[in-house]
């Protein structure tokens with residue numbers, strides 16, 4: 001049984017809901033938020049047992065408890081590094097919401113701290129988990145796909161002024177980035193989870209939707225190490241929220257549904273090219289349906305913490321996502337193609353915040 005303290009009751013609410021669906025693996029003795037009333041409301045509405053899950057606003061007291069194994073950080077991005085480091089140094093495993101931290105330097109420091117403490121550090125990428133992505137992976141593993149050719153991703157979501165009515169959102173200091181960092185990061189993680197590492201990329205970013213400091217539109221081209229090519233189109237100015245993936249392999253085209261936040265759900269189409277569609281359909285009919293989103297994410301983490309599985313998100317996945325963000329911002333600012341991987345001599349290794357921040361007119 002893994003004993004969890006959730007820190008932050010915003011998205012922390014959905015983490016709690018997922019833990020409650022995994023009662024053989026997890027118990028949540030603490031929900032910590034500076035806004036104790038918000039945390040108390042979450043306990044009531046998620047029907048958590050108040051005799052089991054206690055509300056507090058005292059993070060130091062949570063860390064001092066030796067009956068907590070895992071600190072689950074659901075705080076605004078600018079707090080992730082310090083709180084994760086403190087928790088690792090206190091000997092806790094750490095789950096940290098995306099974006100893990102705000103620079104490759106900080107990611108490397110946290111990964112080193114986790115290794116030194118012998119603790120697990122896991123960034124949250126829950127989009128990977130669920131039945132349709134599991135089907136795609138199974139088709140690839142069973143040889144139905146063949147060579148990857150191209151992929152396209154759309155992160156076309158809607159965010160209006162009310163979304164930015166929150167002191168940390170829309171600013172470089174508070175949010176640490178825009179739609180590339182805060183919204184498309186999941187879909188880019190999924191791209192890499194399916195097609196492997198990126199070799200180089202080229203990007204444009206723009207602020208065209210809301211009056212914010214950070215970007216809310218982007219167009220990115222990727223060359224994968226496999227030779228496959230991919231494109232990512234991002235906006236927060238769509239009429240509604242949709243995410244769409246299309247993967248074309250030598251022998252298979254896989255197309256997602258339009259569900260924005262659970263791309264592994266809905267109904268994907270898997271169409272074979274020059275092969276037996278009936279055989280492919282029969283193969284898919286025999287596939288299990290693993291749990292979706294946060295439940296799948298935490299189930300895989302529980303397996304990893306029990307040394308019993310390799311499907312969990314690992315700290316290097318968080319670093320890779322930030323490497324991508326660093327490369328995208330560097331490419332967009334300087335009009336250059338950027339080669340990956342990025343090491344300590346990369347231009348934005350210490351952070352991607354612009355030297356001057358302010359509202360763009």
Ligand SMILES: NC(=O)c1ccc[n+]([C@@H]2O[C@H](COP(=O)([O-])OP(=O)(O)OC[C@H]3O[C@@H](n4cnc5c(N)ncnc54)[C@H](O)[C@@H]3O)[C@@H](O)[C@H]2O)c1
Nearest residue numbers: 008009010011032033034035074075076077097098099124
């Ligand atoms: N994985 C996902 O799909 C997903 C979705 C939404 C948000 N997020 C990420 O989750 C993080 C939090 O986002 P959110 O939307 O929940 O933000 P939020 O502002 O709604 O909630 C953050 C909470 O943290 C509390 N808080 C702030 N400082 C604190 C401290 N020092 N100690 C205790 N509590 C403190 C605040 O009172 C607030 O209730 C962000 O990094 C965001 O990018 C991830």
